[in-house]
Amino acid sequence: xxxxxxxxxxxxCRCGTVRAIAHGVTPQMxxxxxxxxxxxxxxxxxxxxxxVVDANGGTDIFQLSQARLEFTxxxxxxxxxxxxxxxxxxxxxxxxxxxxxNTLPRRGVPFVGLIRAFVREPAGDALGPIRxxxxxxxxxxxxxxxxxxxxxxxxxxxxxxxxxxxxxLRGDHKRSPFFDAASGAPLKPSRVLTESERAAxx
Ligand SMILES: [Zn+2]
Ligand SMILES: [Zn+2]
Numbered sequence: 348x349x350x351x352x353x354x355x356x357x358x359x360c361r362c363g364t365v366r367a368i369a370h371g372v373t374p375q376m377x378x379x380x381x382x383x384x385x386x387x388x389x390x391x392x393x394x395x396x397x398x399v400v401d402a403n404g405g406t407d408i409f410q411l412s413q414a415r416l417e418f419t420x421x422x423x424x425x426x427x428x429x430x431x432x433x434x435x436x437x438x439x440x441x442x443x444x445x446x447x448x449n450t451l452p453r454r455g456v457p458f459v460g461l462i463r464a465f466v467r468e469p470a471g472d473a474l475g476p477i478r479x480x481x482x483x484x485x486x487x488x489x490x491x492x493x494x495x496x497x498x499x500x501x502x503x504x505x506x507x508x509x510x511x512x513x514x515x516l517r518g519d520h521k522r523s524p525f526f527d528a529a530s531g532a533p534l535k536p537s538r539v540l541t542e543s544e545r546a547a548x549x
Pocket of ligand 1: 360361362363364365440441442443444445
């Protein structure tokens with residue numbers, strides 16, 4: 348298989364207020380997957396953006412190092428919510444509720460699950476094929492229509508773990524656009540959903 352040259356992908360929320368670049372993207376430097384988990388589905392619902400999941404409730408995600416992301420416009424509209432205390436940090440553009448990506452709620456593990464809805468141009472071959480479709484048990488609709496995995500979920504997880512370790516060794520967690528470079532604190536406080544808000548999304 349020939350190597351696909353790195354590309355700088357233009358990222359943008361639906362209304363164009365928040366813009367970013369994902370630098371040097373290739374299928375090898377990240378992990379392309381679809382997540383059907385109920386939390387990812389709840390996030391889309393919390394944003395009122397049912398359109399960002401597919402017919403089976405899947406979220407198309409490209410996991411890469413946070414250091415590859417650079418916001419070029421509208422950073423003040425970048426916010427995050429948590430479905431529960433200590434939950435995954437789910438970043439979005441508050442201007443038009445476009446999901447951006449998922450990270451851990453603290454600095455240290457420099458991966459971000461970039462959500463395809465924030466990639467405004469046709470990404471072409473840059474992201475590569477979907478390696479695996481995970482948390483299938485939460486899929487909705489015609490689940491028989493979901494394609495088989497290109498590689499096993501475990502192969503995907505091990506490969507991703509190796510990538511994350513290499514990013515950490517490189518110090519990428521200190522070059523994240525989501526956390527302050529000096530203090531490591533998130534750009535701003537999160538909004539944590541209440542139990543009743545969360546229940547309403549299930
Ligand atoms: Zn917007
Ligand atoms: Zn998920």
